[in-house]
Amino acid sequence: MSGPSDFQPSNPALKWIERRLPIFGLVHSSFVAYPTPRNLNYWWTFGAILSMMLALQILTGVILAMHYTPHADLAFKSVELIVRDVNYGWLLRNMHACGASMFFFAVYIHMFRGLYYGSYKEPREVLWILGVIIYLLMMATGFMGYVLPWGQMSFWGATVITNLFSAVPYFGESIVTLLWGGYSVGNPTLNRFFSLHYLLPFVIAGVVVLHIWALHVAGQNNPAGVEAKTEKDTVPFTPYATIKDAFGVSCFLIFFAWFIFYMPNYLGDADNYIPANPGVTPAHIVPEWYYLPFYAILRSIPNKLAGVACMFGAIIVLAFLPWLDNARTRSSKYRPLAKQFFWIFVVVCILLGYLGSQPPEGIYVIAGRILTVCYFAYFLIVLPLLARIETPRPVPNSIADDVLAKSKGRAATAASVMFALAVAGGLFAGSTQNAKAEEGGDAPPAQSWSFSGPFGKYDRGSLQRGLKVYKEVCSACHGLNYIAFRNLADAGGPGYSEAQAAALAAEYKIKDGPNDQGEMFERPGRPADYFPAPFPNEQAARVANGGAAPPDLSLITKARSYKRGFPQFVFDFFTQYQEQGPDYVDAVLQGFEDKAPAGVTIPEGSYYNKYFPGHAIKMPKPLSDGQVTFDDGSPATVKQYAHDVTTFLMWAAEPRMEERKRIGMQVFFFLVIFAILMYFTKRKVWANAH
Amino acid sequence: MTTASSADHPTRRDFLFVATGAAAVVGAAATVWPLVAQMNPDAATIAAGAPIQVDLTPIAEGQDIKVFWRGKPIYISHRTKKQIQEAQSVPLSSLPDPQPDSARVKAGHDQWLVVIGICTHLGCIPIAHEGNYDGFFCPCHGSQYDSSGRIRQGPAPANLPVPPYAFLSDTKIQIG
Ligand code: FES
Numbered sequence: 001m002s003g004p005s006d007f008q009p010s011n012p013a014l015k016w017i018e019r020r021l022p023i024f025g026l027v028h029s030s031f032v033a034y035p036t037p038r039n040l041n042y043w044w045t046f047g048a049i050l051s052m053m054l055a056l057q058i059l060t061g062v063i064l065a066m067h068y069t070p071h072a073d074l075a076f077k078s079v080e081l082i083v084r085d086v087n088y089g090w091l092l093r094n095m096h097a098c099g100a101s102m103f104f105f106a107v108y109i110h111m112f113r114g115l116y117y118g119s120y121k122e123p124r125e126v127l128w129i130l131g132v133i134i135y136l137l138m139m140a141t142g143f144m145g146y147v148l149p150w151g152q153m154s155f156w157g158a159t160v161i162t163n164l165f166s167a168v169p170y171f172g173e174s175i176v177t178l179l180w181g182g183y184s185v186g187n188p189t190l191n192r193f194f195s196l197h198y199l200l201p202f203v204i205a206g207v208v209v210l211h212i213w214a215l216h217v218a219g220q221n222n223p224a225g226v227e228a229k230t231e232k233d234t235v236p237f238t239p240y241a242t243i244k245d246a247f248g249v250s251c252f253l254i255f256f257a258w259f260i261f262y263m264p265n266y267l268g269d270a271d272n273y274i275p276a277n278p279g280v281t282p283a284h285i286v287p288e289w290y291y292l293p294f295y296a297i298l299r300s301i302p303n304k305l306a307g308v309a310c311m312f313g314a315i316i317v318l319a320f321l322p323w324l325d326n327a328r329t330r331s332s333k334y335r336p337l338a339k340q341f342f343w344i345f346v347v348v349c350i351l352l353g354y355l356g357s358q359p360p361e362g363i364y365v366i367a368g369r370i371l372t373v374c375y376f377a378y379f380l381i382v383l384p385l386l387a388r389i390e391t392p393r394p395v396p397n398s399i400a401d402d403v404l405a406k407s408k409g410r411a412a413t414a415a416s417v418m419f420a421l422a423v424a425g426g427l428f429a430g431s432t433q434n435a436k437a438e439e440g441g442d443a444p445p446a447q448s449w450s451f452s453g454p455f456g457k458y459d460r461g462s463l464q465r466g467l468k469v470y471k472e473v474c475s476a477c478h479g480l481n482y483i484a485f486r487n488l489a490d491a492g493g494p495g496y497s498e499a500q501a502a503a504l505a506a507e508y509k510i511k512d513g514p515n516d517q518g519e520m521f522e523r524p525g526r527p528a529d530y531f532p533a534p535f536p537n538e539q540a541a542r543v544a545n546g547g548a549a550p551p552d553l554s555l556i557t558k559a560r561s562y563k564r565g566f567p568q569f570v571f572d573f574f575t576q577y578q579e580q581g582p583d584y585v586d587a588v589l590q591g592f593e594d595k596a597p598a599g600v601t602i603p604e605g606s607y608y609n610k611y612f613p614g615h616a617i618k619m620p621k622p623l624s625d626g627q628v629t630f631d632d633g634s635p636a637t638v639k640q641y642a643h644d645v646t647t648f649l650m651w652a653a654e655p656r657m658e659e660r661k662r663i664g665m666q667v668f669f670f671l672v673i674f675a676i677l678m679y680f681t682k683r684k685v686w687a688n689a690h
Numbered sequence: 691m692t693t694a695s696s697a698d699h700p701t702r703r704d705f706l707f708v709a710t711g712a713a714a715v716v717g718a719a720a721t722v723w724p725l726v727a728q729m730n731p732d733a734a735t736i737a738a739g740a741p742i743q744v745d746l747t748p749i750a751e752g753q754d755i756k757v758f759w760r761g762k763p764i765y766i767s768h769r770t771k772k773q774i775q776e777a778q779s780v781p782l783s784s785l786p787d788p789q790p791d792s793a794r795v796k797a798g799h800d801q802w803l804v805v806i807g808i809c810t811h812l813g814c815i816p817i818a819h820e821g822n823y824d825g826f827f828c829p830c831h832g833s834q835y836d837s838s839g840r841i842r843q844g845p846a847p848a849n850l851p852v853p854p855y856a857f858l859s860d861t862k863i864q865i866g
Contacts, residue, residue: 066729067732
């Protein structure tokens with residue numbers, strides 16, 4: 001379609017280069033003069049969105065790698081320090097982590113679009129297969145990236161996924177050892193995952209170039225599914241497609257910004273805020289939402305090898321799609337039966353995703369099996385059969401005819417599809433949380449926090465009182481290892497002056513050394529020091545606490561979560577509800593009861609707590625009325641203590657929250673205005689096309 | 691994108707295109723800012739650059755120690771009478787970077803020389819008590835500093851810098 005370029009630069013310098021390396025002509029013929037079908041709808045802008053997301057992931061990834069340490073002992077802390085100390089580190093990390101989710105969200109829409117409009121059909125088979133390869137590479141990259149923060153989910157996700165290869169007959173165990181570089185997932189594994197996570201995106205970029213090349217040879221498919229024939233069927237890529245894509249991208253950025261600034265942890269798993277611990281497995285190991293359907297397929301097969309084979313098969317089958325469906329009509333728009341089955345297939349995928357997030361028991365297993373059969377039946381039975389029996393409706397003669405025949409019902413369909421997608425997205429997203437806290441324990445009541453919502457700010461008084469409670473009560477057992485004394489004087493914190501922070505630091509004894517005599521010594525704390533843990537190491541902490549090590553509290557409000565349930569999590573997306581952790585911590589602090597209720601027995605050495613999963617908690621009731629006196633006249637009650645210390649711990653978990661929300665508001669405001677401007681510009685440009 | 695209107699008749703369309711373009715430029719610039727700002731030292735690094743205190747009692751006359759502040763080596767020399775004498779008697783006109791010794795030490799603490807031990811040529815670390823001037827010698831390209839840390843010979847253009855410091859007592863200084 002884009003034959004030899006007739007592009008002739010007028011500038012002599014450009015001419016000189018063009019004769020020797022015709023790169024301007026290539027760019028011109030590919031991205032300026034390139035004829036685009038004029039009837040493309042907005043599902044087609046996801047190609048541009050994906051290009052942008054790939055570039056953004058590489059850019060933010062390269063930057064994060066400048067601050068990240070790929071070592072089993074340091075990785076978790078380095079990620080925390082990126083978020084706390086690096087200039088805009090929180091922003092870059094959120095962009096990269098949420099960006100991965102957005103990337104998959106966009107690629108799924110891109111793939112479903114291809115499926116619906118038959119974009120895999122002759123002559124675009126190679127284009128499609130390259131796409132499947134990109135998708136596989138994305139899955140590998142996303143998985144390895146998830147491992148890098150070295151949290152509990154990272155570690156155990158890595159263990160579980162690498163163990164998939166142990167299903168291979170004869171060589172399985174050797175392959176797994178080879179992947180690990182050790183006897184178990186450990187430092188060598190982390191190192192190689194980091195190396196590959198850095199490498200693969202460039203491989204993806206390479207295959208994307210091939211993908212676009214193949215696209216430009218075959219020409220773009222379009223909603224009518226008929227090839228462009230005359231000039232009237234197409235418009236030049238620039239400005240028409242460029243501006244339309246730019247508008248699509250700016251709308252997508254609004255959606256993206258919602259996550260970056262207001263819901264950064266919505267799509268992640270709370271367990272990944274707990275440092276990796278090879279000795280304890282999380283109750284449920286759940287992959288990121290974008291792998292859930294395949295995870296569900298894996299689990300529904302009661303045989304290890306067959307399960308793994310089916311899971312990979314579910315992706316590989318996509319590559320054979322051009323031959324499985326050899327119907328002559330391309331677009332499902334004109335295939336009444338294929339259209340219905342397509343939507344059934346979409347629902348099957350979403351339900352599989354939901355099941356992947358549920359514990360593998362009872363009805364979920366049965367449903368998983370049925371849906372797995374449906375998934376494969378769509379490709380192996382329905383599509384080949386439809387090609388034979390279906391009578392498609394007549395397709396328009398040309399793209400130009402299709403444009404003229406545009407019905408008025410279009411907007412309504414688009415709206416309903418958008419709605420369906422939003423609900424499906426919410427279902428997917430929330431289902432990750434659904435798998436949590438199934439172990440029992442009442443759902444903690446939602447509290448009102450000053451830091452909730454887009455305008456949320458920490459209540460300074462509460463932070464100062466909370467610090468006092470922490471110092472006088474919690475610090476006897478728990479450390480605060482990611483908070484430095486200097487942080488107390490940071491903007492958005494408890495509002496102390498630097499001198500006050502230094503004075504508080506000086507109250508602590510910090511281990512230092514060795515000195516010139518080669519000895520360790522103690523000195524008064526300095527602002528740069530971190531709140532010390534009360535025990536020299538984890539073993540000592542265990543001994544002093546009846547076998548259970550009190551966790552560090554720096555991240556506790558992010559590392560705890562509980563089930564919100566359907567449909568609550570769908571609303572949570574819109575209300576930006578992010579307070580599971582604080583609600584939970586507050587509830588546990590208040591949930592102690594002197595005696596277990598009748599009929600409930602709890603193990604020796606533990607205490608009854610209404611909100612703790614399983615109700616038996618090793619920690620004795622830490623707070624009682626009148627224990628701490630406040631200077632500002634706040635009531636000396638457990639309720640008040642719990643509220644204040646939870647606020648303080650929330651700040652300890654995310655000291656940059658105020659900055660995040662403030663910048664988020666500015667970005668949001670800008671993006672909305674920009675998208676509106678883009679929309680009108682796009683309309684003006686396209687006015688020339690008709 | 692091209693507009694059909696002529697320059698002396700700006701239309702609403704021109705305004706729209708210019709506004710959109712301007713917004714895109716503003717957005718791009720605002721996006722680049724954090725991507726560049728992240729390269730600056732992070733908060734932990736800045737906090738680690740806080741002033742340090744050094745006890746001078748263990749340093750005997752004619753000896754010197756090296757301490758680190760903000761990742762840079764700082765030489766603290768306990769100068770001998772002879773060294774002080776030499777440093778004070780050099781005619782300023784013979785120095786490439788003229789500075790009297792009194793400007794390089796604290797008044798009343800003549801015996802203590804505190805300098806950043808980084809050669810002003812290309813950043814190597816000079817060796818103390820070497821060279822022709824009873825001071826420092828940088829082996830990299832042959833710069834020689836005297837007992838006041840002033841450049842006397844070689845390619846370095848300037849004297850060894852004196853870091854900000856103050857005497858907390860006769861035997862204790864704070865650097866930074
Ligand atoms: S760096 Fe010292 S002489 Fe060149």
